Amino acid sequence: MAQPFRIATAGRLGKADPVRFTFDGKSFEGLHGDTLASALLANGVHLVGRSFKYHRPRGMVSAGAEEPNALVGVHRDAARRAPNVRATVQEIHEGLNAVSQNRWPSLSFDVGALNDLASPFFSAGFYYKTFMWPKAAWERVYEPFIRRAAGLGEAPDRPDPDCYANRFAHCDVLVIGGGAAGLSAALAAANAGARVILADEQAETGGALRYETGAMIDGMPGWNWAQAVTADLAARDNVRLLTRTTGFGYYAQNMVGLVERLTDHLVSPATDQPRERLWQVRAKRVVLATGAIERHMVFPDNDRPGIMLASAARTYLNHFGVTVGRNVAIYTAGDSAWQAALDLKRSGVSIAAIVDCRPDPQGPHVEEARRLGIECLTGHAVTGTGGRLRVSSIKVRPVSGGAERTIACDALLTSSGWTPAVHLFSQSRGKLAFDAETQRFLPGNAVQELVSVGACAGNIDLGETVAEALKAGHEAAGGVARKLPKLAADSTERWSGGMLGAGEGAGAESTAKAFVDFQNDVTAKDIRQAVREGMRSIEHVKRFTTTGMATDQGKTSNMHGLAIAAEMLDRPIPEVGLTTFRAPYTPVTFGALVGHGKGRLFEPVRRTPMHDWAEAHGAVFEDVGQWKRAWYFPQAGEDMHAAVARECRTVRQSAGIFDATTLGKIEVVGPDAARFMELMYTNPWQKLGVGRCRYGVMLREDGFIYDDGVVGRLAEDRFHVTTTTGGAPRVLNHMEDYLQTEFPDLKVYLTSTSEQWAVIAVQGPKSRDIIAPLVEGIDLSDDAMPHMSVREGMICGVPTRLFRMSFTGERGFEINVPADYGRAVWEAVWAEGEKHGACAYGTETMHVLRAEKGFIIVGQETDGTVTPHDAGLSWAIGKKKTDFVGMRGLARPDLVAPGRKQLVGLRTRDPKTVLEEGAQIVADPDAPVPVPMLGHVTSSYWSENCGHSIALALVAGGHERMGETLYVPMPEGAITVEVTSTVFFDEKGARTNG
Amino acid sequence: MLLIHCPYCEEGRPELEFRHAGEAHIARPENMAELSDEDFERFFFIRSNPKGIVYERWRHIHGCARFFNAARDTVSDRFLTTYKAGEPKPDLDGEGK
Amino acid sequence: MADAIARTGALEGRFLNDEGITLVRAEPATRLLLRAPETALKPLSKALGLDLPQRPKASVSGGKRAALWLGPDEWLVIDENGGDLMEDCASVSAFHSAVDVSHRNTAVLVSGPRVEAVLNAGCPQDLSLDVFPVGACSRTVFGKAEVILWRTERDAFRVECWRSFSDYVFMLLEAASRDR
Structure with missing residues (x-):
């Protein structure tokens, strides 16, 4: 007979449809509405797993979320293999495929059960004792052994194909738990007009009314009342009813984390349907109706x-x-x-x-x-x-x-009685109070806006529970006292009694295995041993024995463990203490916590308006912060080295076109704009003429370089500031900080324009010829528009801010156009460029060309400990200024001491050798260890234009070492280098006007 | 996630919109150039970091973008008050104990 | 000389219509980021033809032009008719900062009965009508991007974000729309 342990006259599944599922490859039949546990029990199957340490046969202990034993793997397909699923929670569906865990070769014959015979070796604290010595054995014996033996389920080995959702929600009253208490509270709160969220971890609300047959509420059997109230609540606009939803974490200011399981009970969920949804609920008031857990x-x-x-x-x-x-x-x-x-x-x-x-x-x-x-x-x-x-x-x-x-x-x-489920109350930082008469920890004073009702508050009487829950819901909703609702509720079941700790036969002298914590295989004897070995606080006993540290967090075991320890210590239970309850109440998948934020939504991928053009022209991209930047543009048959060499050559021979859109841009506007700039940058700004540009250096208050960039003055009261790509947000934050809090009287405002402008850099001797036919209303002659100037006009019929500037050392322009025109203007510039043999170039060529000129990149040549003096930028400090951010920091003794690491150039003796960035630099590679380190290589490239490798480096006292021979030790031997100027190409700088 | 009352937006907003910005009420000296090394050290490096009530700066960076000040109890994580930048340190004797 | 070229915005051709939710790319607009102390509000309001709102989260709109309160001295002005907002402010001599951000931002129009739920997939603010009524606006976060939300109707929001974040914002809106 199918399902021999099903009793047709009992239960509520009635004539539910049969459902076929498999457990360890064997096919079984259950009923729609069964959990895996109930369906297996209907087939007479109790044995579902092996215990963690001793591999003892184990079966279902509970019928709910507190289950310590019945952990199984549920395999939907090759990628969807969930380990450690509680069979008491997993609902069955047609085709469900569950397997037992922690056994080999089979559940009924498990070799690991030898551990049970060897149990004297695995007593409390064995981790800390057994594996102490010899040291060498750790790597070869102990760790592999522990790794193989550790854990229960098998983690999936493929990426999770499921999607997960996130929802922020707000409500007046959040009720956790949908039993008699929770439903009463939700009903009262909803009747009072509040926005209510009710969450229950089961597929159906009802809580203990599932089994408590003696309950009558509002003239109905308890279960029937629960379903009627649930239907009523579900139909209301001001109530959100969430089943299969666990309140797993209680955080500050009534933020409660819920996880809703959406598809694990479905036969074939739609592929785009989220498996789980994380709710981050902010509630004005919380009603905890989480019930009690039997021990x-x-x-x-x-x-x-x-x-x-x-x-x-x-x-x-x-x-x-x-x-x-x-x-x-x-x-x-x-x-x-x-x-x-x-x-x-x-x-x-x-x-x-x-x-x-x-x-x-x-x-x-x-x-x-x-x-x-x-x-x-x-x-x-x-x-x-x-x-x-x-x-x-x-x-x-x-x-x-x-x-x-x-x-x-x-x-x-x-x-042995009931433990109130005070987990969430405790997580809310409320203190628990021990009730000596009933031997229970109960919620004490709440520190957040919450109230506990029903069994989790220690109430064992149904009538009182319903009354106090109605009151709590009503008051949480702000209902007036005279309208307090009432419901008749009574139960024939009134329970007392119970005990904590070990019973007969498991006393102090016993060597028997009397389990306290099933999931971590902790016995009464282990707890006693921990006390005998000197553990006094329950926190120590817990860590020594691992009691309560399994995935069930000791829901059924903690009070027993505590009582045994207290008895051994001959101290009252509250003095021994209770371990801290931590989120999550039950295990939460990483997927639920990650939510939408994976794959393409892991983080924003930012692209410039010209991105698609670059892609179509074969660009290889690199990540710069969140940006995708064209790295280089290989032509047929070119590797990166060849492409970069060609791009570098072409820029200096003809011209190159470069997407500089990602640079940060800040518009500084107001009559005090120049004064503000004086404070934020080392440079002087008051006398910079309208239409002129200047390279600016920004420091932190400690005197170290924070950012740099070219700044153009568009008007007396308007500056166009550029920042590094990565520095854009923090530079604006830094400037806003000083403006709002230190210099609030300055009449100036800041606005980010990073994304207003697409920026097309045209660099090289032909740059002016390329853009000239496109530009309108701007005289591009050297007299009218010299190096480091800015003009506003038109290009291709759209407005532009045209900068004459250069990060390559060549004559160059940076065309700023409103972003939506960027692609079209780029294409027009490209068409002109092609006539002159220009190329498109990427960030790698940009890096090489600037290094040939000795221009630094903040974050590459600097690391937060480099001053402008160190970087050879003393010229950029306004000598007559009385204040700027970092000025005092720069004067600190260590920042002016001799021997600081300073930026220099390096040339390798063998011109073909390209140093490794980050490599250390020494004076004598044969010096005894530890060899004194002089500094490190910050940038290093092959320079096609110079015909030899070039490098920049920070070297102690570097400015005084020109011409010295130093060494860069590498695994293959030390590389000989000569200290040089940082400028490798066109030392006089004639080409910016060439 | 904390709920932080922004004194400019005049309502509690989720912590995700804010950024912490260090200890409050440390004014940048006006005579920077003349500051002794010891005074600079006190200004720039030394922070009180007490257990209990701290006065700290926050920026509603993804909201109104204003910097403001807050008094928070580091033991309970509770905000006692928030107030606009430039306003004096509130007197909180007896609060948050 | 080439003719003036057309704007090619981000999100060209992007659209989603699912049960209870529609995502549409907003038409290109003129935008102004206005920073000003209280003393300049009267002349600026006059110049723009809008009473710049001074309450948190408030907006005012007239015709195709609207001003959104972002901070105590900060407004986003949007003109869907392409009006020259910079020109309008140019005549105001009182201290203020007007910066053209027409191309900095991109907007998605999100509408339908599920709009609050879809936005709450990434926005932690309470978007219920009591707290975020029609006309309310706020800079906030949507997932890992900063956005400006503006409730234009009971079931309709305009979501403004920076141009390069619009792809992420649109994809997150799509993902949230699929969470039915």
């Missing part, structure tokens, strides 16, 4: 498949219609597990026994169990279990001592 009992061999939480068995039965066994035993320290026995018994499942370690539990559930003829062993404890891949028996004895007895069973449900 297991800690006793010897409490981890066999088939041993699970009582509430989980109720969920599988009452919601999914699945019984977890045919002959089920119960071991509990509280009332709630009794209800599981009653539910199962009424569904026709045999109950082997109810074992309750309390001497005399009372209540209607106890009477009902006795009435149904269930064997009730109160004052008893389970001290061991039998079975290899599934629990088959339990050992029971009286707590007071006495004979042990074995009871056969095929499942064991345990409960």
Whole structure:
């Protein structure tokens, strides 16, 4: 029979469609609405994985997000292989393909289980002890061993083909958790007119009402009420209802991170449909209704498949219609597990026994169990279990001592009480308060605008929970007190009892494996050992034993671990402390966090208006910040070296055309513009004539070079400033900073015009001939428009700011035109250029040509520790100025001390040898180690125009070393170099007018 | 992500629009040229960096683009107040403790 | 001498129409970045034919011309008829800074019932009508780009960004549009 453990009369899936899926290659049938866990249990499968350290067989413990054991791989296709998926959360769909993890060769026969026999070697802290020595073994033995053994699932080895979405959202009231409390709060807040977001991690809202059969709300069974309220809320404009959505992180000022799973439950999602959506919600008020998490009992061999939480068995039965066994035993320290026995018994499942370690539990559930003829062993404890891949028996004895007895069973449900889910409250930086009477940490004073309601606030009464949640939602929405809504709610289930720490048979003298933390294989004995070895704070115990450090973050185990440590230390629980709850509450994919920001949207790719032309003409591009810049333009058969050599030659023989659009541009406007420029740059500006340009150097206050660029004066009160490509945003920020905060009285304003202008540099002896036919209204003669001048006029019928300037040492122009005209003007210039044999050149040629002239590039010759004096730019400092940013910094003792690294040229003895940029420079390569370093090569190229290699370098006392021989040590031997001037070509600078 | 009240935009805006700009109320000396090395060191290098209330500069760089000042508690990360550049340091005795 | 050439904007030919959302490249416009102290607002408003708004996030528009408050002394003026905004301001002698940024910016018109959700894929501001009503404008971020949002209708925004960021902005808008 298919699904032998499905009980037709139980649960809510009813006549749902059958769904076929596979687990470890074997085909199974489940029902639409099942989780992988419920579907496997319907087929009698408990064994789903091997534990992390000891490789012990493990099965489902829970029915929810707190699951420590049932982690599986879900493989949609070759690229979509999600590891460590909780089977209790994953919904099944037709064709779902799940595999077990951490086993070899198979789940039922796993070689790694030898670790279990060798467990004395893997006790607490073994990482810190075992692998200490010998040192050499670390690399060869320990690390490979740990790497192979570490981790559970297998990470996918291909790029993630899925897309993910991001959404910023704002609301008045954010409710986390859609159980009775959360729904009540959301309902009240929505009724009061608030903008509400309700998030629940399950596929359907309802929370504990999934299994709690005794609840009645508003005259309806609890589950039915939950679905009715959900439908009502979903239809409202002021409510956003998010299911399959986990509130995973609580950040400052009520920013809460939610992750919504959109497609993992679908058979074949559309390819452009995001798999997950990250919600970054800013809420005026937050209502936390996150419920409580049941704890297991800690006793010897409490981890066999088939041993699970009582509430989980109720969920599988009452919601999914699945019984977890045919002959089920119960071991509990509280009332709630009794209800599981009653539910199962009424569904026709045999109950082997109810074992309750309390001497005399009372209540209607106890009477009902006795009435149904269930064997009730109160004052008893389970001290061991039998079975290899599934629990088959339990050992029971009286707590007071006495004979042990074995009871056969095929499942064991345990409960030691409930831990309020205070994770998000704690993340919000609210302090937790320990309630000694109920042995629980509960939310204390909130430090953000939030309120906790229901089980996460310690409330165990449904009527009170609904009332307090309605009040919280109403008040969070700003509702008036007299309109506070009311709902009748009551439950036949009222639970008390529970215990923390190890039970009978797992006490201080026991060597048994009584698991506290299933996922990291931490036992009660490990915790005790940690204390014995000197750990006093729970933070130390945690790190020493790794308890609570697995992907479930100890949702079921932390309180047990704490209690055992406290008992060992003989101190009250709050004094031992609680470990910090950190985001995320449950694991979040990197995809969700990255959102849209991958692939083409990883970061903006900026292109100039002439980009497509360059691409069509074969340009190779390089990344400069976010910009794509044409690097060089290889012609047929050319490699980079040949292309750059040709471009360099052509520029100096005829002309070259270069896209300089990416340079930063700032318009400085106002009557105090020159005064402001005087403060921001080392140079004098007051006397710069309108229509003239100057090379400016900008320093930080510490005296080091920050940026440089050519500045043109367009009018008495208007400067056109250029910056380096990469420096554009920070230079504007730097200037705005001084203008707004230090010199606010200056009448000047700054505007970025970087992208207003496309810039076409035309450089070379033929440059004027090329542009002359296109320019209108500007006299281009040397008398009318000398080197370093700027004119406004027309080119190709559109306005231009035409600069006569040169970064190549040749006669040159930079044509600025409004960006949308850039491509057309470029093409017109290109057409003229072709008549003169001009070439298009890229950034590499630009670099070589400027280096031939000894022009620096900020960020290449400078590194934030270079002064204008070091760079040979003393001439650019206005000698009569009384202040500019960096002036005082420049006078600091170390900045004027002798021996500073200064910019020089280097020529290799062998003219063909091209030095490596970044290479170190020494005076004597044979000096004993450590060899004193004199400096390093900042730029180095083959210069076609010079016929030899050229380099710029920062060398200690370099200006005094002209003609000296120095050495650049390389792996193949030291390269001999001579210190020279930084100018390698046209030393007199005649060609700018040539 | 913090929500920062911009005194110029007169509303709380997401931190993504802002950039931190270091300690506030450190005026650039007007007599720069005459500053001793010790005074320059104090002005340029020395910062208080206390645990607790700090006065710091922010720029609403992707908003109104104005620099302004803020008092923030580094323990709770809570902004106590923000105010326009040039306004005096607010008196926050007893706040944020 | 060549005839005046036509503007070739970024985003030429880009368009998206999906359920509840439409992305259209805005027509080329004239733009002015205006910086001015309060003392110059009256003559500038007169010269431009618009009352420059002084409240945060406010805009004013008349005909095809609009002024958007960006900061306490900063406005973006947009003229969709190609009016010469620089010329209009040239006559104002009071201290101010007018800079032509017609080509610096590119704009995408985003409209449809899903417009808030699509913009909130990358913009962290609250764009609900209560907080960001029709006519509101703000410089902000959209993903990793800086943009200016201007709500022109209940379900329509103009998204201005720098020219070279427009490809990124448009692609992010497309990706957000696909998140239905």
